[in-house]
Amino acid sequence: MGINSSSPVTRRIFLGLKVIQHRGQEAAGIAVGNGLKIDHFKGGGLVHEVFDTKRLETLKGNVGIGHIRYSTTGMKTADEAHPILATTSKGDIAVCHNGELVNVKSMREGVEKDASEWGSDTEFVVRILAKELETAPGPLRAISRTLARVKGAYSLVILIGDKLFAARDPHAIRPLCLGKMEDGYVVASETPVLDLLEAEFVRDVKAGEIVEVGKKIARSFEMPRNKYTAHCMFEYVYFSRPDNCLDGSLVYDVRRRIGETLAKEHKIKADVVIPVPDSGRAHAAGYSMESGTPFVEGLIKNRFVERTFILPEQKEREMGVLLKMNPVKSLVEDKRVVLVDDSIIRGTTMTRIIGNLRRAGAKEVHIRIGCPPIRHPCYLGIDMKTREQFIANGRKVNQIGKKIGADSLGYLSIKGLIKAIALPEDRLCLGCLTGEYPVEVDGEKLRRQEKLEGFS
Ligand code: SF4
Structure with a gap:
């Protein structure tokens, strides 16, 4: 989930993650953006085991993302907890990913230089995005270029400095919805998070859509998409x-x-x-x-x-x-x-x-x-x-x-x-x-x- 607001977000992300705790119990993490810098904390366990009041107070910011991990690839350890972070000349980036990519093997086999050292599928997204940010004319183009290179299921929340983005793969396999609060916007895997935050349900993020989630406005950009969606029946x-x-x-x-x-x-x-x-x-x-x-x-x-x-x-x-x-x-x-x-x-x-x-x-x-x-x-x-x-x-x-x-x-x-x-x-x-x-x-x-x- 992610929130962009005119007031602090960390506690709200913490509570929102508790609402969707059933989606993953291995690890939890939160990152907040301040200018070009991102502060974060993550660790193994349930949300309330990873974060106590003291820890939450160390993360100050009005924009942030959070994640609870349920691993389908990579190691089942807290080391691969999200958000996954990187530093670029355009600012810090942090990414939370729900889903799984299917073309990591082909990217690892020579398409991406250095890729043999990259860990989970989400790390591929982060590394490619970090590279694209150096050359692309703005963060949106960097995200769309990155997503054009990965295949599979992804609902993403992305922090680039203090800018928040959400994206859903061209088949919309995993869920992601957008809500409007009094003082900003929220994106989350499930609508009960919106209910908790008294946010009005705006809509589901569409297949192949990137949303720039502002404090006052959520702007939509469409990527290449499929004619048919493939929402997971499970x-x-x-x-x-x-x-x-x-x-x-x-x-x-x-x-x-x-x-x-x-x-x-x-x-x-x-x-x-x-x-x-x-x-x-x-x-x-x-x-x-x-x-x-x-x-x-x-x-x-x-x-x-x-x-x-x-x-x-x-x-x-x-x-x-x-x-x-x-x-x-x-x-x-x-x-x-x-x-x-x-x-x-x-x-x-x-x-x-x-x-x-x-x-x-x-x-x-x-x-x-x-x-x-x-x-x-x-x-x-x-x-x-x-x-x-x-x-x-x-x-x-x-x-x-x-x-x-x-x-x-x-x-x-x-x-x-x-x-x-x-x-x-x-x-x-x-x-x-x-x-x-x-x-x-x-x-x-x-x-x-x-x-x-x-x-x-
Ligand atoms: S329907 Fe089955 S194969 Fe398709 S995404 Fe869901 S669990 Fe996976």
């Missing part, structure tokens, strides 16, 4: 907060519609519908409404255990599953249970939950999943990197059901998912479901050949 299914309004659709409503569709696609006679908390709650509410089966909170979540899916190490993830939730015996004993969750990745969490429900006395456990089977990796900002990790890889649905120990298993169809998101198929990325990606990835199928159009 943001709707799992990753975003349910109260986020994402590219025109409220995520909670999408998840509720997913649940309704699941109930139509996979009917079963049952006594109760139970969500896997918290990720399956809205899906289960929709399923319950459509099927008429009572919704009960049959699994109690330990609120102090982080989301297992984005804990960085497998061992930690497994421990997280054991700590995470416990069945309520009186709600499941002798019942036919429909258990609803957003998605299945490895299947380890689901297998354990089913086992726990049976131990608590459930008569039948039927699994309903609000996302079609994930069988292909994501190269665009979600940490799902190998086909081998997916339980659905090489297995039919009935085989998966057997493996996790379910009485029946039903996945939402791709058609049902698209309908629930309420955007046309050619505006969504479905790469991890179909194996066809919106950008060229080595060894993978391209969804369609596209030509970038429109350049100013």
